[in-house]
Amino acid sequence: MLGLSAARKMTGWSLEAKADEQLIAEVLEGNSASFTELAARHRSRIERLCRRFFRDDETARDLAQESFLRAFAALRDYRAEMPFGGWLRAIVINLCYDELRKRRRRPEELIADFSAPEANWVQLVNDATPEQIVGEAQERREAYDLAHQLLDSLRPEDRMVMVMKETEDMSVSEIAQALGWSEAKVKIRAFRARQSLRKQAERMLKLGANAAVRS
Amino acid sequence: MNCFETRNEFAALWRKTATPDRRAELLEHLRGCDKCDHAFRLFALTAPVLHSDDVPAAPASGSACREYPFDSPARRVVPIARRTAVAPRWMAVAAAALLMLSGTAAYLSARMPAESLSDALSSGDTDLNNNSANQGDLFGPDQPAKVDDFAS
Secondary structure (H helix, E strand, O other), rough: OHHHHHHHHHHHHOOHHHHHHHHHHHHOOOEEEEEEEHHHHHHHHHHHHHHHHHHHHHHHHHHEEEEEEEEHHHHHHHOOOHHHHHHHHHHHHHHHHHHHHHHOOOOOOOOOOHHHHHHHHHHHHHHHHHHHHHHOOOOOHHHHHHHHHHOOOOOOOHHHHHHHHOOOOOHHHHHHHOOOOOHHHHHHHOOOOOOOHHHHHHHHHHHHHHHHHHH | OOOOHHHHEEEHHHHOOOOOOHHHHHHHHHHHOOOHHHHHHHHHHHHHHHHHOOOOOOOOOOHHHHHOOOHHHHOOOOOOOEEEEEEEHHHHHHHHHHHHHHHHOOOOOOHHOOHHHHHHHHOOOOOOOOOOHHHHHHHOOOOOOOOOOHHH
């Protein structure tokens, strides 16, 4: 029981865990309408997680939908040892990982130049104060697009680890468990992801500075 | 606040979850530390995806064109830099095998006589038909007959 509560606390998906279990029991008894409620409860989190991997909103929605379908199909295998949210997240993560591998881009690919809004954003990141950067980022779609572009330059495995570690605050052992990897592999991937991302971000800042000089 | 603490607080600064005091300390440190300031700028490039919960709305169609003239040089989107072509691994293995084969052939041709045996037999200027000479060559110099041995 202590382990379960600790797991819920760690994953941050604890608020509706008890009610989730009731809904799951209802679904398993044949009331499939309860699954609609369950899905509605988790949809925004799942879509947000998918958007960390895919820039395109439609893809993110499709993957979220697909993960709910998979969850529904595998609901009988769900064990209450872990919160439903964590279980669902593992399904989404694996689905996104498969999709990333399918549409794998070459790691070295990075756009060599920017559109004007993107160039403005990089210039702002180069020149403005941290407060200004934080304030502006919330309003700018190009900041979001460029961030995706940078993350696209990572290998799928590195990106998975990066997102799970940074945005989901998952520990190395949780990531290893979710992806079926060893902890050593997760650590190596995390290290490589950071190195690679740093290199690409440096390059992007330089390109932005050069673009500013040219214009 | 030291550099390590500062960098650990980047996410809180980005999400605006840091307390005002903490935030002020953080910004103070960033103003005085070039390395952390640079690290924050790098962080800011990926934070819109990794540390923001809301996705900013896409600009309405045409608004970007009004804001940035279409003929602006910065608007040009240069094609994505392609990776330089890398030969597949099997090509390297094939090249190595070819190199080994050609080396072996060169070595063997250097060791083998230039003329074949039949060419040598058909030509008359060789000693191959001269049995005595050949015998001498093959089994050592002929011993002269010792006449004195028969005289008695």
